Amino acid sequence: MHRAFSDGLICYNRFPLIFICRQEANMSLNSLPVLETALSHRSIRRFTEEPVSAEMLAAVLEAGRAASTSSYQQNNSVIRVSDREIRKGLREICASEGGMGHAYVEHCAEFLVFCIDAARHHTVDAQVQTDWTEVLLTGAIDAGIMAQNVVLAAESLGLGAVYIGSIRNDIARAGELLGLPEHTVPLFGLCLGHPDQQPLQRPRLPLDTLVSENRYRPASAEVLAAYNEEVKTYYRERSGRDLDWAGQIANTLARPVRPFVLEYLQNQGFAKR
Numbered sequence: 001m002h003r004a005f006s007d008g009l010i011c012y013n014r015f016p017l018i019f020i021c022r023q024e025a026n027m028s029l030n031s032l033p034v035l036e037t038a039l040s041h042r043s044i045r046r047f048t049e050e051p052v053s054a055e056m057l058a059a060v061l062e063a064g065r066a067a068s069t070s071s072y073q074q075n076n077s078v079i080r081v082s083d084r085e086i087r088k089g090l091r092e093i094c095a096s097e098g099g100m101g102h103a104y105v106e107h108c109a110e111f112l113v114f115c116i117d118a119a120r121h122h123t124v125d126a127q128v129q130t131d132w133t134e135v136l137l138t139g140a141i142d143a144g145i146m147a148q149n150v151v152l153a154a155e156s157l158g159l160g161a162v163y164i165g166s167i168r169n170d171i172a173r174a175g176e177l178l179g180l181p182e183h184t185v186p187l188f189g190l191c192l193g194h195p196d197q198q199p200l201q202r203p204r205l206p207l208d209t210l211v212s213e214n215r216y217r218p219a220s221a222e223v224l225a226a227y228n229e230e231v232k233t234y235y236r237e238r239s240g241r242d243l244d245w246a247g248q249i250a251n252t253l254a255r256p257v258r259p260f261v262l263e264y265l266q267n268q269g270f271a272k273r
Helices: 034-039 054-065 084-094 103-107 119-124 133-156 165-177 221-239 245-253 261-267
Strands: 003-006 009-015 018-023 076-080 110-117 160-164 184-193
Touching (some): 034 133, 054 133, 076 133, 084 165, 103 184, 133 160, 160 165, 221 245
Antiparallel strands (some): 003 009, 009 018, 110 184, 160 184
16 A cells, blocks of 8 residues: 655555545535435435546545444455446346346446455454354444445535445355455445436334334334335325335345355355354
8 A cells, every 4th residue: 555645635545546535634525514414315326427536435435434343343345346347247136137227336436345354354363263143243234334434425425325235136246256255245335426316215214113212112003004105105206106115025025035145154254153
């Protein structure tokens, strides 16, 4: 890693053909307040052709790097996918119906893959035990926290984002495309770019359904039914589709969900005990 100091800037040559620079005192980028940004979140799946500047990319990755990590393990990594053939391969993994969907994976300005990464820990100490399920959980949690920092920073700068969990449709192939060694797992992708749409926010469950005090409080059937109607109205007004939340849950969870993932995790050295 090359570092250069000039006018309060620390510059890192982290990726091929790109210099990532962070200004320690004052960022030159204008960003929205954090609460306004968080409350305005919506997934963006259509982007303009405008690239994300190196300065913006640096800022959002630095925000991710600053995220909390369990026991200072930092057992996660990010892969920036700039190779178009790898992008195409990942899009094919994500897509359905003959591979024509998920075009934004291939064509968004930036595509990042967040990974569990215990490989570096084996470099530090060959005797470390990373096959415990707890290590898998902390790696996934760390990656999620890091990614949400990236998304929040990106959206505060006017960028759009959408998470891509469907790289796990063929998690082994995704790992091969990304050159992932043992003790690593590709968890999810993230599309970043300048938005070319402003969709309505999808309704969320009521706060008092999500948050309990002291002891868990089950959601009432009445509240869930009312929420289901709210979601149905959202889809009808947005796209004319006859969809609701209960139907989506049933469609997703009433069948096996990527049953091959456990074997892959264990082959990579995780969740063996």
